[in-house]
Amino acid sequence: MTDPQLKTAKNRAQNDILRQRQTGDRNWTCCDLTCDNAPTMFRHIAAAHSDIVQAQTSVQLASMLQSKASTSAQDRDRDGSQEQDAEFKTRRAEKYGSDPINLTCQCDPALGTVILFYAYLPISDPLALARVHKTWFQDLELCGKVKLATEGINATLSGLSASVTEYIDRLTSLPEFEFLKLSRQAQHITQQNSGETDAALKKRRFDFFKPTEGCRHVFGEEASIKVVDEICPLGAPELSVYHDPKNKPGKLPPWEFHEKLKESEGRDDFVVLDVRNYYESSIGRFPGAITPPIRKFSSFRDYVDRNKDLLSGKTILSYCTGGIRW
Known part of the structure; x- marks a missing residue:
């Protein structure tokens, strides 16, 4: 058993417990706490129900090890999934290598957008989300770098402005990203309940994704989509903003x-x-x-x-x- 395996098992256990506490599309209730975002409930579960988390983690870990042991080489060769997913787990460049610092391009940068964002949030299956991103990048002709882990996402990407907007719409509509409250679909519900304007959503999106003018070639012609242990490589994959209730949420304005x-x-x-x-x-x-x-x-x-x-x-x-x- 490795630290990443234990972390994955713990995340899956808390995801299961979280689903059991969900009382509506965007509400969770446990003990005397009712909240409208998953990370808050994650921290409550970690602080108040560590015994349940530990027991469920053991169950998840046993299931993971059993599943791994029962997967035969013949099955892997038949569906080719292991070979197809290898690109999400191998280095994009040689160790200590870096991207070129010079760029020659004839594109009009006014037609494109570059975004940079990250979010610590529970992702139950980073590999599945990596496959989704590969499809999106091909459909929308995006370039850039995306790191995915059970602890969240870290990305910088570029493309035509309409394509980047479509990517943002798709990403923020995923259930795991709903608590960010950046989805256009969720905005319609919010408008009905609170009267929030489209301008408020637009500003929240601007603050989170930090869009700037620029063509897709700032990242070359290739996309880098990787499944990693940490979205910011501290070298401590055992740490988690969700499992430690002492962590303070959010950033200071x-x-x-x-x-x-x-x-x-x-x-x-x-x-x-x-x-x-x-x-x-x-x-x-x-x-x-x-x-x-x-x-x-x-x-x-x-x-x-x-x-x-x-x-x-x-x-x-x-x-x-x-x-x-x-």
Whole structure:
């Protein structure tokens, strides 16, 4: 048994428990808690029902191991699924390799859109979602990079503006992504219940997907769709934002981060921590921020272990390219 296997079994167990607590299309009830999003109920289950999660995890793990043992080489050769899915689990380029930094293109960038987004949310079958993405990329002629894991999705992709909009519509309509409240279909229900305008949905989509002008060739001609252990490679797949109830949900909006920065001035019990790599932090950073000398995010864990005395017991304001947290 490996840590990724245990994590998958635990996610599946909590997914089953979550479904048992669902009382409507977008409502979950357990104990004295009623909520309208899956991550909140995930955290409640992890905190209040760890005994049930542990028991169900054992059941799931046994089922996974039994299923793996019963799958014969003849079955795999017959349907060819293992060979077809290998592309989702192999490296796109050689280790330590990188993409070209120069681009020659005759496209009109005004006709295209580039989006960048990530979300930590429970995905029960990342491999199935990878297959769906491959079909979407072919249908819509999209390019880019997508990482999928049981803990969520991390993606940057490009294409004609209409194609990118269609991709967003398809993704946000999937049941696992409903709690983001970015679906046009769900918007009609919200409008009836609360009178929310289309402009409000448009702004939420803009803030989440961060669309910018650009042609599809910014990522070359190939799509990279991978199933991974972590959508941001920290090197700790055993950690989960859902299984640890101490994790704080969501990101700070700019105004709140600004207020906390002012609050932290001159105080020893606050730390402003830049978790980007050293060449990003050298370009620009917040005044007084600590900039760890790391080349890649997977080195951040070692940095924290070496500097526990510096960070222990303090309020930490952290930021990276993808957002601001505390």
